[in-house]
Amino acid sequence: MPYLLALFLCLAYQTTQAQFALESRLATGQWCKIGITQTGIYKIDASFLQNAGFDVNTLNPQHLHVHGYGGGMLPQANATPRLDDLPENAVFVQGEQDGRFDAGDYILFYGESSDKWSYNANAQLFEHETNLYADTTYYFICLENRPASRLAIQAETVGANFDVTQYEEFVHYEKDETNYLKSGREWYGEPLGTQNDYTFNFSLPDIMANSPIRITSAVMARDSRITNVEVYANDELIGTQAIDAVNTDPFGYDYRGRNAINTYTKNSNGNAQVAVKLRYKQNGGYGNGFINYLTINYRRALGYPNGFFRFRSLASATGLFDIFDLKWHTKSLQLIGIEENKFSKANLCRRI
Numbered sequence: 001m002p003y004l005l006a007l008f009l010c011l012a013y014q015t016t017q018a019q020f021a022l023e024s025r026l027a028t029g030q031w032c033k034i035g036i037t038q039t040g041i042y043k044i045d046a047s048f049l050q051n052a053g054f055d056v057n058t059l060n061p062q063h064l065h066v067h068g069y070g071g072g073m074l075p076q077a078n079a080t081p082r083l084d085d086l087p088e089n090a091v092f093v094q095g096e097q098d099g100r101f102d103a104g105d106y107i108l109f110y111g112e113s114s115d116k117w118s119y120n121a122n123a124q125l126f127e128h129e130t131n132l133y134a135d136t137t138y139y140f141i142c143l144e145n146r147p148a149s150r151l152a153i154q155a156e157t158v159g160a161n162f163d164v165t166q167y168e169e170f171v172h173y174e175k176d177e178t179n180y181l182k183s184g185r186e187w188y189g190e191p192l193g194t195q196n197d198y199t200f201n202f203s204l205p206d207i208m209a210n211s212p213i214r215i216t217s218a219v220m221a222r223d224s225r226i227t228n229v230e231v232y233a234n235d236e237l238i239g240t241q242a243i244d245a246v247n248t249d250p251f252g253y254d255y256r257g258r259n260a261i262n263t264y265t266k267n268s269n270g271n272a273q274v275a276v277k278l279r280y281k282q283n284g285g286y287g288n289g290f291i292n293y294l295t296i297n298y299r300r301a302l303g304y305p306n307g308f309f310r311f312r313s314l315a316s317a318t319g320l321f322d323i324f325d326l327k328w329h330t331k332s333l334q335l336i337g338i339e340e341n342k343f344s345k346a347n348l349c350r351r352i
């Protein structure tokens, strides 16, 4: 998507829900529902709106509203606050000032996938949460005769006290295909025991040399002895996960298996290709298990690749405000605005 370029994302929690809406936001207006499966900036143009049933020759683009809850699952606990009606998202609309949706006009909005990333401050790691119930997030465009929420183009800031040239990046691998308990929410991937070595190839573009690559391995095993999973990065052993034993007596009562989730660090030599190998060590027993997931946190040079990307710099949070040094194309980027809804705030750039 050439118009959009970068997005800086910070997550913030909704903390209160004071009252219930008297009627659904969907009760009035003309609506169109859009399903997305990937986080990114989405562009809605005149032909899209026309095909969705809107009369672009007569509508006022200032009255186009975009709604959506964002990504992730609803909280599991009933007592956790949540929105009871569809929230409006602030979006950018090119060419709306004249009140006409011309052929070259468009809407830009930020859409989140159904899976979610969040920052664990204790572990200082970004963690991935797979949505167990949905693979699609829905956004809703509404035409209603009142002004809609908008992002504004931001003026250039001077006098920043922190120069951000790198940021925290994260990738995740997970295959959910076996529910070993035949119950609950935990699903596993590759089986251990029948095959003991698995290698997963990760590409970590723009990785900083001499920076830590933090590899989180989540595995499960069932054995009457403690078993181990060795974790290798590019054939270097960086850690050994110990998985607790369980009572495998068919008449005994114990865990069906035990999880182990550990994070190990490898120093980057600047090589963007990292092969993570997991080797299951049965310890003389007859155990079996599964790989659950692998997550990698690493430091990435702040540049501007083509298309959409997002970044978040933890270091920048300590400054009053920051310069984000996009080492390529800096002069061609324009900061569109800052959005802050109950779930997130984001700056959004486009190329000019």
Ligand SMILES: [Ca+2]
Binding pocket: 094, 095, 096, 097, 098, 099, 100, 101, 102, 105
């Ligand atoms: Ca226009």
Ligand SMILES: [Ca+2]
Binding pocket: 174, 175, 176, 186, 187, 188, 189, 292, 293
């Ligand atoms: Ca899983």
